[in-house]
Amino acid sequence: IKTTMRCPYALYLCTFIAIVNSASAAQILKSQNFGSVQPNQVPFNIDFTNTKNARLQSISVYYDQYVHGLEFTYTDNTVNSVGYKLGTKSTVSLVNKEIRIFRVKSGAWIDAIQFCFSATDCTQHFGSIGGGEIVEFNLNNLINQNYKIVALSGAYIEKYTADWTVNTLNILSVSYQLIDSTPKYCTISLTNMKDNEIFNHKTVIFNGEIITNDWQNTIRNIHVNNANSVNYANKIDTQWPVNIFNQFKVYSLLNFFFKETINQGAKCSLTINLVYEEDLTVEPVHLVMVVANDSKLVYDTEPGEVNNLESAKWKYRTMAWLWQAFTDDQIYKRNSNSGHRCFRLAETELINGEYYPKIHVLQTDMTTAQIQAKKSDLFGMCKKVVLNNPTKFIKPENLPLQFTCLFLDSHYIPNEDRVAGHDALGSGWNSDYNWGIFGSHLLYSHPQNLTEMKNKFNDIRPVNKKYTSDDGGNYRARVCNVGIGAFLHELGHSFGLHHNYGVMHRGFDNFNRAFYSVELSTNNVWTSLRTNVDDQYASWSKVDAEIMLPHHLFRLKNDPILDMVDKNIQLFTTSSNSFLLYANVGIRMLAFFSSDDAKYPHYLTYEPALKKVDVDMSTSTELMNYKINNKEIHLLVILKNGRMVEFGKIFSEVNNGLITADVFKTKRFGPVYENQVEFNVDFTVNNNTRLLTIGVYYDNYVHGLEFTYTDNTVRFFGYKIGNKGSFSLVNKELRVLRVQSGAWIDALQFCFSATDCTQQFGGTISGQWSGEFNLNIIGSSQFYKVSGLNGAFIEKYNPNWTVNTMSSITVLYKKV
Template structure:
């Protein structure tokens, strides 16, 4: 009887499994047309059956075979050889199998070295950007390619060019440990194309998805009669399609590029590899050719396809003034998109959504030379934080990892008979990809609360977005430069202030971030000697200083969590802020914006006025009271100032006994009653007849310590906080405006109220005293 390992049926089954494994690996570059124009290699990838032990049946059979004798305990240790790193490139015919996916050969001096992360790094993102180099510093520059593969073959190998010894690569991660191999090959190196990985290095990256943060939703908006196509030159449309499925693949890949770029920027700013996540769905993988060919299912970023109730003609007639000042018909594409998203997502009051929208029905009008049905805008509509951008550059986007480098190096001239040359900065395909992907990222920055900056994505530096993903830049029609190697200093960036905003944004939370106080607000309190105390329950993150006439911030103060204790109470002086400004700006009026680690914001339009005597008033006992920064805009028609000290402060014999709050969809007024039944009215007695009453426990000496306020243009809702830790209900609109907690700094108490009222209360603050 033949031995079990020669059983014909088992042998045939194992052969069949082996064939399937080989095929899944080989199809990653099934067509020369889809290659990245890198130097071809022969056998530089260790076969999957070795790297991943892909045939369990074979392992079972080998257990029964005789094992080699153990190594004697007295075997002399190997002698160290300082030249091991340099002895490989000239060694021909080496044959050494890989153990657990890693070669036992000595490390080559040409093994790729990763420069932006180390072994066993933990990240929380699906797409990771890798930067590295080949060879030793000071040696001659090398050209070739680096092949990145997973040891479990869970993602097909991808190839990335090496220019002057530098390379950049993207890695697709799955939750858990991701074991990666980087193989360098070059026609100028001996044994570069051998069957064993000679010039190789290994890296393990652990990925934990951040499920405790709200996702950035991705949506494609179509007209109700849209055919679901986008602008593309005929040859390109024939080659890859310009239908909705192609648009989904391209938009998803663009979003993955946003994610990889932003996480790398946060890391370079020493704020951790934190980045927004996407809502995901189980669908056919689109990030590589093999997944599409084999129908491989993966958890990918979900693209919501949303139909508007507008027709294509209506959408394409809506031109923002920047595009066509003489347009006969103008409209609000942002409002139309917001309405469609609210109808689709159906958020409840107080639920915040973050959505970046691609308008598929944007169209290059060759007659008028404008892009119709397109708007580049970002911001918020209530609780919906949204960015919108057109699809006029979509044809130039990559659809997969294999297309990233070709997309950012494609010098094909833009044919304006079919597609737009946006702002005359998209003269070639790769420059159009920069404008489309980068400008949409710019609007997504607005979605996250970023204003324009002095440099970076929030200026217009996204015209160099390609440099993040390629080691060599192609010829640019915009600058008329022939391109060349890309230095990190010349790459596109997020501004430091953008990164600080992201550090405090809920979409950028990491799985191990501690829970923050739910009160994210910031308050400013003028006190004695011209000082201003800043309070924030989550701590102050940074302060922006704007001298009069400056729209962009050039001067700021940071209080990062990574390098010091949480600053929940700060004292500022006007002179301290002015000393930080350039000499010629120090005498001008200054605006100060304070940001908290919880994402709260406070704007002080005139810091000098806040810390001057204008912010104080005398109390009859010789003490002074100080006005907090007012909430609400006080800009309603007929708005009049309202302010008073509590009678219980000016008359020590009186005690505050109850507060009556008048309210409807907003706060109409507050009436403060004392133990002798006298009262003081702030605002008006409107809204609900008779209002609602909140009683104070006067026998135990309960008093008001602060207010929780929801406000925007006016005061939407208000809640009373007391010395016993009690809280009243929120009167008015409990979900309107943004939240603020008015709690005086330590050593001060509430002694009155200040603000303004029109048809209802449109401004509110408190008076404090020691």
């Protein structure tokens, strides 16, 4: 009997190997001439290394509307000049920099030049660039990236005609040379990993850089040899590009093993130990594939491409792995103190002796035609098919079930240019079920495994719209980005994320940039034209990361156990632009967000979490601009236990709590009804008349309130039903009101201190009170006092149901 055991703990060794190259006497090549040949020109050639082996340190340009002259300064202070010293002089430093791109605008002579060290690091344009075409020589477009510019050649003229003196450069060109593999010393440094770090997921992105002892050295690839410390079998190798800044990214699946590659030339290496320790106590994100009851179990592809169910499952699985690595990398970048965190996948599907994320293929009671109908409710269908399989998905106690649904029977209709059977939606965060959905119409562009990543993320073939959807992109790599990233966007909504930046905006258009430090050029070679170290919008924002950090799906094994149910939070207005928040479990973050323009204009984080926070919105220029322009801003509160509470239209919320400059009111405890009868009671009528006692009429619910003043005035509201209880306010001040409410007010309790409370007036309380006003949270009695109560009563809950109960209550408080 052969038994395969699931291993929740494994130690992995990752070795990074980099080849270092340095300059040699290889053949020197020359670019085309930029400019026009003139009969009386004076030629020149300037090497970037002079006869004394001193290196070029800077280039100075003399220019106005044309380029008049150049001055070359070396590390031994030697200076070579060509042309004329006319106009403005600007100097470009080449210390620790290498010219990769040279741009020229020319006509009869040289109008302007520009030097670039990367796609985003360029000098100004020296000269005039108005009108005409700018041409360039770009080392990054060469198939072999191991070239560097070694000289600048050209010519200058004094006169364009016998009568026209111009004193300008008229021709420029560059010389470049291939460098060899002479051994050099280097150091590999990882910026987001430490030795023996623990992961509860199998996919990671390494970020790092290679530091050489010679700034002229260039490195173009890094090899990753990943081996299990116990079993070295079944190994494959990977090679990843390095950009011109010697920075790299590497994506690795920790249960894949990589053999060492034989490298030409010298190499430097770094070995790191990683620990994969799956925590089965953390709830996973379940991967669901929904199929029609008459499904053909295929998805859209061009003719001749594989599109069966097994292929779809592997593409879905690989997509989820990419989601994991991306999320862990982004959270770590936004808060490195948090450790490596990500949601877990249910790795329960046994394939060839290894466990992989389970893909639940679930059949609906709908036909393909019904799924593809324009008005089909795919979002509801996803939840329904999960609920119909209770044995496959066990909802955790007091926590939501999390899942994604991929609809296999999506289909692109070319003559309508639309996708049937597809929707891109996320549930938002709920207390019972959270999910995101997407169609299968872009699967054709996705990688099926790790080895297909480079080809799929950089597939520049055009989309054939006779058979497949382009979803806004005209080549396959863009479609791959959108398909994987947009589905993650919807999963993000189910985590509680709002539209703002990066993936939660349109950053998924460039999703590949999260995994590579460079991109492919149109001739299908790696280029440093765009360096992707900063992800170029393919990211979770800082706010996204802070929201996910305390989320129950992102827990680490040693995290403290918190009350995951408690989401009680109180908001107290303290001025027209300020408020106080209190949550017993602790407040970790406040995020103000706008639904209109998909932004988080302001956010506040608290480490460690605080039970009470004072917020003055007037200190934020961004928030006040929204208020001045009458734009809505909402507040999302992230509690320490990961629960989220949203206050819609926070300016209105605060304003609703403002009665005068010194008198405020709490939120309403209980619902609002059209037929309700409202009441309002001040505790102090004047300096001589004050509230003496409060009487409560109750049984299983609260039916009426009676207020007696020191001048014997009595005010009654509601219905005199049930028992009557009363309490005195002589020499006492009300500090706390506890409320149990549902369709109406079930119970009330009044407190004067932490230990001095009235009886409970009303029905049985199971667990916590549903709401509480506690004046002690805001400040001591010398600063604030309860000044009154208001609320409402209803006679009938509906035309046939008489209840005669209190339906809501609000506390008034004032500054003393």
